[in-house]
Amino acid sequence: MTSDIWTEKYRPKKFEEIIGQKEIVLRIKSLVEKKSLPHCLFAGPAGVGKTTLATIIAKELFDENWKPNFLELNASDDRGIGIIRNEIKNFARTMSLAKIPFKIIFLDECDSLTRDAQQALRRTMEQYSRSTRFILSCNFSSKLIDPIKSRCSIFRFKPLTKENVDEIIKKIKNEESIEIDEDATKILFEYSQGDLRKLENLLQSTSSVTNKITKKELEEIISFAQPKDVQEIINLALNKDFQNAKRKLLNTMLNQGLSGLDIIKEIQKQIINMEIEDNKKLEMIEQCGEIEFRLVEGSDEFVQLQSLLASFTR
Amino acid sequence: MWTDKYIPELKEIPHQREIDLIIQYLKEKIPVLLYGPTGVGKTTSIIKIAKDHNYELLEINASDKRNKSEIETLIGNATQQLSLFGGKKLILLDEIDGLSGTQDKGGIAALTKIISKTKAHIVMTCNEIENDKIKSLKKKCKIIEFKPNTTQEISLILKEIAKKENITFKDSEISSLARRSNGDIRGAIIDLQVNSTLENNLDLTDLSNRENKGEIINALTLIFKSKDFNTTSQSLTNIDLDPNECFLWIEYNLPKEYTKTEDIYQGIKKLSKADIFKSRIIRRQYFRFLIYQSILMTAGVALAKKEKYSLKPSYKKTSRLLKIWMANQRNHKKKLIAEKISIHTHCSINHAIKTYPHYKKFLVKKSIIKQLDLSDDEIEYLNK
Ligand SMILES: Nc1ncnc2c1ncn2[C@@H]1O[C@H](COP(=O)(O)OP(=O)(O)O)[C@@H](O)[C@H]1O
Ligand SMILES: [Mg+2]
Numbered sequence: 001m002t003s004d005i006w007t008e009k010y011r012p013k014k015f016e017e018i019i020g021q022k023e024i025v026l027r028i029k030s031l032v033e034k035k036s037l038p039h040c041l042f043a044g045p046a047g048v049g050k051t052t053l054a055t056i057i058a059k060e061l062f063d064e065n066w067k068p069n070f071l072e073l074n075a076s077d078d079r080g081i082g083i084i085r086n087e088i089k090n091f092a093r094t095m096s097l098a099k100i101p102f103k104i105i106f107l108d109e110c111d112s113l114t115r116d117a118q119q120a121l122r123r124t125m126e127q128y129s130r131s132t133r134f135i136l137s138c139n140f141s142s143k144l145i146d147p148i149k150s151r152c153s154i155f156r157f158k159p160l161t162k163e164n165v166d167e168i169i170k171k172i173k174n175e176e177s178i179e180i181d182e183d184a185t186k187i188l189f190e191y192s193q194g195d196l197r198k199l200e201n202l203l204q205s206t207s208s209v210t211n212k213i214t215k216k217e218l219e220e221i222i223s224f225a226q227p228k229d230v231q232e233i234i235n236l237a238l239n240k241d242f243q244n245a246k247r248k249l250l251n252t253m254l255n256q257g258l259s260g261l262d263i264i265k266e267i268q269k270q271i272i273n274m275e276i277e278d279n280k281k282l283e284m285i286e287q288c289g290e291i292e293f294r295l296v297e298g299s300d301e302f303v304q305l306q307s308l309l310a311s312f313t314r
Numbered sequence: 315m316w317t318d319k320y321i322p323e324l325k326e327i328p329h330q331r332e333i334d335l336i337i338q339y340l341k342e343k344i345p346v347l348l349y350g351p352t353g354v355g356k357t358t359s360i361i362k363i364a365k366d367h368n369y370e371l372l373e374i375n376a377s378d379k380r381n382k383s384e385i386e387t388l389i390g391n392a393t394q395q396l397s398l399f400g401g402k403k404l405i406l407l408d409e410i411d412g413l414s415g416t417q418d419k420g421g422i423a424a425l426t427k428i429i430s431k432t433k434a435h436i437v438m439t440c441n442e443i444e445n446d447k448i449k450s451l452k453k454k455c456k457i458i459e460f461k462p463n464t465t466q467e468i469s470l471i472l473k474e475i476a477k478k479e480n481i482t483f484k485d486s487e488i489s490s491l492a493r494r495s496n497g498d499i500r501g502a503i504i505d506l507q508v509n510s511t512l513e514n515n516l517d518l519t520d521l522s523n524r525e526n527k528g529e530i531i532n533a534l535t536l537i538f539k540s541k542d543f544n545t546t547s548q549s550l551t552n553i554d555l556d557p558n559e560c561f562l563w564i565e566y567n568l569p570k571e572y573t574k575t576e577d578i579y580q581g582i583k584k585l586s587k588a589d590i591f592k593s594r595i596i597r598r599q600y601f602r603f604l605i606y607q608s609i610l611m612t613a614g615v616a617l618a619k620k621e622k623y624s625l626k627p628s629y630k631k632t633s634r635l636l637k638i639w640m641a642n643q644r645n646h647k648k649k650l651i652a653e654k655i656s657i658h659t660h661c662s663i664n665h666a667i668k669t670y671p672h673y674k675k676f677l678v679k680k681s682i683i684k685q686l687d688l689s690d691d692e693i694e695y696l697n698k
Pocket of ligand 2: 137
């Protein structure tokens with residue numbers, strides 16, 4: 001059954017369909033042909049084909065039998081490795097039915113695991129390495145502890161290029177009979193920054209409104225998907241309206257379910273692009289760094305962000 | 315209850331200037347809106363005015379249901395009967411900021427419309443004047459503030475009552491009761507009654523354990539109003555309230571008291587440092603850090619201001635925790651949808667929540683609703 005959600009509908013099903021990432025695909029393909037897969041670590045930004053490649057590996061190795069031999073888990077949702085370990089245990093206990101002597105466990109977003117959880121994961125990898133292969137995926141391999149990295153073959157995925165992105169746009173255009181003009185194509189690339197999941201979602205949203213996609217329609221949808229709340233919060237603070245900045249901050253965090261870190265990242269991004277005096281900009285960025293550090297250290301998000309806003313009012 | 319036994323006479327109420335104004339406006343049939351915190355004497359004043367000036371009082375308060383038609387009927391009746399029998403009616407709509415959005419649908423709007431059309435004797439009361447709900451209503455009436463009663467005013471009233479009840483008391487005890495009432499006469503009278511012993515002595519020894527709210531408000535007053543290290547750093551020592559809860563009180567009320575941006579900045583800076591120590595305590599289990607946390611959040615905040623502020627806002631409990639709870643309720647549906655997106659598109663639930671606006675537009679397509687097996691509730695949420 002094909003999905004009506006485009007990220008799934010257009011998810012490549014064979015090595016050949018993967019756009020870009022050529023060297024990686026070549027290396028993996030030969031490993032799969034030899035049926036000798038090491039543990040793998042896929043590192044790289046979102047929406048560039050990490051999950052896709054992992055599923056293709058399973059399909060190629062196990063054919064129609066791939067589902068029972070492939071376990072997909074997401075480290076960021078299940079938190080604590082405890083749950084993961086249980087699932088892994090149950091999955092790895094039974095032997096693979098196929099001719100292949102191992103099963104595959106795909107653990108996505110590993111960089112959200114704490115160090116303790118990573119240590120536990122490393123032990124689990126050792127424990128089951130005879131019957132399973134792990135494919136780990138993360139955005140930044142630097143967030144993983146060395147013992148894990150040293151057990152894996154590391155593949156570094158790159159953001160897709162303009163040509164790559166144009167290729168997928170063309171494909172969708174033909175398949176869905178929609179029109180996308182030149183300007184819109186440019187915006188799609190700029191906004192997605194090579195993240196195809198973002199791009200396909202944006203396209204599908206826009207096409208649910210019109211099938212003649214121009215810059216204007218895209219921008220409308222983008223501005224809807226990128227609420228201006230954070231900008232407004234900064235502006236209120238810069239205008240010395242602390243009370244309202246504070247109120248808006250709380251509402252934004254609550255209504256959109258954003259964490260303190262989400263907010264500070266966005267604030268920092270916006271400040272970089274703002275037209276303010278250089279010294280002020282530098283000072284604000286420095287302050288962001290300090291507050292972000294405090295958040296990472298476990299301080300109260302709302303209190304620390306308030307102190308950031310208060311510093312903007314000066 | 316002494317609060318019922320000792321309802322003051324009109325001329326005994328501390329707000330004489332306000333009362334004169336009300337009487338004046340009523341004569342001219344101009345609607346009046348009184349605002350001020352609970353227990354300062356708004357309702358009492360109106361009841362007494364009605365009595366002394368021969369109005370028949372028609373009162374509806376927060377416990378009654380007040381939707382559009384009810385308000386129309388009430389005011390309509392009052393004005394009609396006026397013409398039939400010639401007697402004067404005074405309509406009191408108490409605590410109108412308690413008119414809830416859904417239950418009393420259209421209540422405020424109807425009220426606004428009626429008072430601008432009808433000539434009647436109408437008085438309304440509310441706690442918060444800066445409430446969006448009554449924005450347009452405000453323009454249609456005269457607004458009179460009932461300030462919290464001063465400590466002296468309350469002391470006087472308390473002493474009167476104590477004398478009538480033959481209670482022996484020290485002046486300092488009475489003023490202590492008055493001070494901690496934070497301007498609420500009713501609260502002060504209740505305290506007086508409960509703390510009078512069978513032998514008719516005033517005994518305040520275990521007062522502190524019963525009423526946290528007064529205590530924390532006193533502590534806040536100390537912190538915000540003074541600039542003295544020793545008194546302010548001690549202000550939370552004998553309070554029967556978790557330090558972290560005190561922190562929330564200070565954090566919430568700071569920008570209400572300090573209005574100069576530099577003072578806010580310096581104050582919040584100290585609070586954020588206090589918060590850092592709090593997280594260090596948790597992480598290192600090193601409890602001596604508590605000293606730094608508590609000095610920073612008290613004396614630190616007190617000394618953050620350049621000059622003292624003369625205005626005294628009424629300190630309130632933070633609504634942040636309540637808001638967090640409500641948002642969680644709301645976000646729960648979003649999370650359910652995100653879970654389904656996550657299952658069907660190989661991304662994490664967290665990711666789906668964060669990028670939810672990307673999906674919102676197209677998930678409502680019939681085939682996708684079916685594929686994700688979205689419930690009616692979830693579809694409704696998507697369509698919002
Ligand atoms: N290299 C690629 N070639 C073709 N489509 C891709 C590629 N990378 C991502 N996509 C598209 O984006 C979607 C998400 O990609 P995915 O592999 O899940 O990204 P991630 O790298 O975050 O795991 C896929 O379903 C597919 O539609
Ligand atoms: Mg992925």
